[in-house]
Amino acid sequence: MQHSSPPSTPRSSARRTLLALSAAAAFGGFAATGMQLMLDRPAAAEPAPPATAATVPAAAALPNVVNGTPMPSLAPMLKRVLPAVVSVNTEQRVRVNTPFGDDPVFRRMFGIPEERIARSLGSGVIVDAQRGLVLTNNHVVENADAVQVQLADGRTVKAEFLGSDPDTDVALMRIPAQNLVAIPLANSDQLQIGDFVVAIGNPFGVGQTVTSGIVSAVGRNNLPGAGYQNFIQTDASINPGNSGGALVNLNGELVGINTASFNPRGSMAGNIGLGFAIPANLANSIKNQLLAGGVVRRGTLGIDSQDVDARIAKGLGLAETRGAVVTRVYPGSAAADAGLRVGDVILSANGQAIANAEALRNFQGLQAPNARVVLDVRRDGKPLQVTTGLHEAPKALAGTQLDPRLTGANFAELPESLRRQGLSGVLVESVARGSRAAQSGLRGGDVVLASSGGEFSDLTGFRAALQGTPEQLVLRVLRGGRSGTLLMR
Template sequence: MRPMSHASRTLLALTLAAAFGGFAATALRDGLDRPAHAEPAMPVAVPAVTALPTAVAGQPLPSLAPMLERVTPAVVSVRTRQVVRVSPFGDDPFFRRMFPELSQQQLNQSLGSGVIIDAKNGYVLTNHHVIEGADDVTVTLADGRTVKAEFVGSDPDTDVAVMRIQADNLTAIPLADSDRLRVGDFVVAVGNPFAVGQTVTSGIVSAVGRSNVPGVGYQNFIQTDASINPGNSGGALVNLNGELVGINTASFNPRGSMAGNIGLGFAIPSDLAENVMQQLLAGGVVRRGTLGIETQDVDERIASSLGLDVARGAAVTRVYAGSAGEKAGLEPGDVIVAANGQRIDDSETLRNFQGLQAPDAKVALDVRRAGKPLQLSATLREQPRALDGNALDPRLSGARFAELPETARRGGISGVLVAEVARGSRAASNGLREGDVVLAASSGGFSDLPGFRASVGKQPAQLVLRILRGGRQGTLPMQ
């Protein structure tokens, strides 16, 4: 008989390991189904399951334990505390001011996970939603030590946050190149689900580049069937080398997150998380690129009018003067169907793509113009973060406008956010309030900050804003 090859021996080991799991389950089921009856006393042989060999054909059985011994010390539990005031009058500002003594303090606590990625400086990556609004954050290490965490910075639109802890003998996880992940690669999730303690689950990469998860901002998720449950957020997704490939951030279940895992977990790629972290450490803010255009989805009617065979892509409706799109040669009526080889199905896909690019990034655009293919090259410019109302129109003086959070956009809201309103300013006298969303204006349509600037920057004779406030819409004339 010829000796077995190394591959054959490994396959045999895996087959026997899998077969053992099936055997154990079958034995338990048969024992439960078989009726009990008396048997004469006699010597009983030791079942095979108690003597599982440590090796098969000279090869050790596969185990993740050695890798996890290196990884788990770098995964931490994150506990947050937030003190909020609760009024019997709810959010009504008048009665809350009139009867402040009736308000009561309430302590909200939550639990998530984090990953140490720099042992020397004590930097910990987690999700923005894990620490959002927290007054106090503590981190519990795998060895049981609990230390206070210092907030460094966060980016709500990618759900990445950075903290710093001070402790001796920290362990960090090395980062992998997440761009090299392939569907079918084995991955392991580590975190603290449901506060039961550090837990390890395993699975495969189910998909990469996911960008259609409801209620989340800019997306380029790794999808996995490794169990990710409440409390796993901010934890580690690692490859079989013990390298960080992602930050676990969400699980999808139509019955709600507390219903448990159904094999749809999502993680932020480590490359994206590291890029955001480096920007937060360098300047505290994340800079993003933009083409400086407005688009709309391509439906059957638009596809027919533009000579397209398929109703997909982002149709350009406006190109702003001096923008990256204008310099690249984009024109209204063009349809963008791919960017850097990535398929663009609609306006949201294009916006998501731009939001994950840095300013000055080079982008190759696949365009359809009058039904014919066209390739254009663009160099993105920085997406504006905020605009002062005084620079747009004197009637908006004292207000500061910002882009809507991406979570709001994915919820179907389009417009700009009123980020600040100075007390006693002209904008305040006109009725604008911090937190308002400007949905439309009499000066023309817009969907984001550049569009708002182009619209109201014309300073029309009459300026009326349509506002969303507390779930209700109304109009405000600007005097």
């Protein structure tokens, strides 16, 4: 039977609003546990469960009408949104090690295979129905040999990997399927603390699941182990397997990509209401760059900086112990063009407070090359505002571009997750066998911490340290947790 609603009055409107908020908040109790942010990655995809039928307890039905007022429901919005959230299944071939290495006789005697298949589960979001574009987390599909996507209607299709950005944990795939549904994107910059949000994904492989809560904070950038950060924090339950799923507002628009939840006791200890999502605007920017060239480009000021401690604050006449003090300005950099000097203290960038050197680096890593940046600076104790356009940060450099003695080696920026563990320097991405660099003992996977040309924090600094072509080139290298020196000949 259809029930008509009584005419709207201020009292009835207030009652509907209260019921709507209560009902939306009630959805948050349906999920169980959260993932822990690990030191080497923000979250882990859920290992695939055994192929057994899952049973889901039936939920009690709510009445359609209470005291003549229709009960609010998220069901109409979810009917539009759920078809756009998919399950992501990955397979990876993993080498099986034995105490006797690759001895084939030992393997045959004990039936030990050379490889095994590791499977994991995650979630994804269709953001372009015509082109079949799906956003997910990088850690969901990282190193996968095969990726399949299961749609909400039961179809399973093989996904094509288009690219990823490990430092923001965003990956892009394409699926060859018709009649897809996409989620429209909201402007996540307009998200406010207290806004209601709904998280959708496939936790623990039980099937598509909805939880809800509010936005607890925006602009979170102080989490251990993650890369460049600008997280939305929510108390909506985000569980193992939810990674890569959708965080939507009550209009059914995508505000974020679920990436992790935090629990110091581990992922199986239970949800404590600390979930994190990548803002939709950031994920969309990464998507557009991956589509355009398969590579994410970032801006940089071209400086080295350090935290402002109590001693520095007193010496520079600062009222607060916060900010990033400039310790080096590289020639030809955006900072040099803007007139920044050693000793300047950067307190904010584009109105965003800069607490320390890590916060400044995080801010730069989320900006595009040529982005305009307004810096609030203290110079000799006096306020100063500096406006500049960023230059593009190099992602990789060949050894031949730096010094002939490094021929055969390729260098890359350190993953931001390693930097948040306290490492600084550059990564040796690869070394060609028999090359000049290899003959001097340099190996792929080494981290170069310093050189005879001086210390540095990134590729820009590494290149600057070698500009003088030192007579002897000595590298301080971290390998397997131990540091040592190499004389490059």
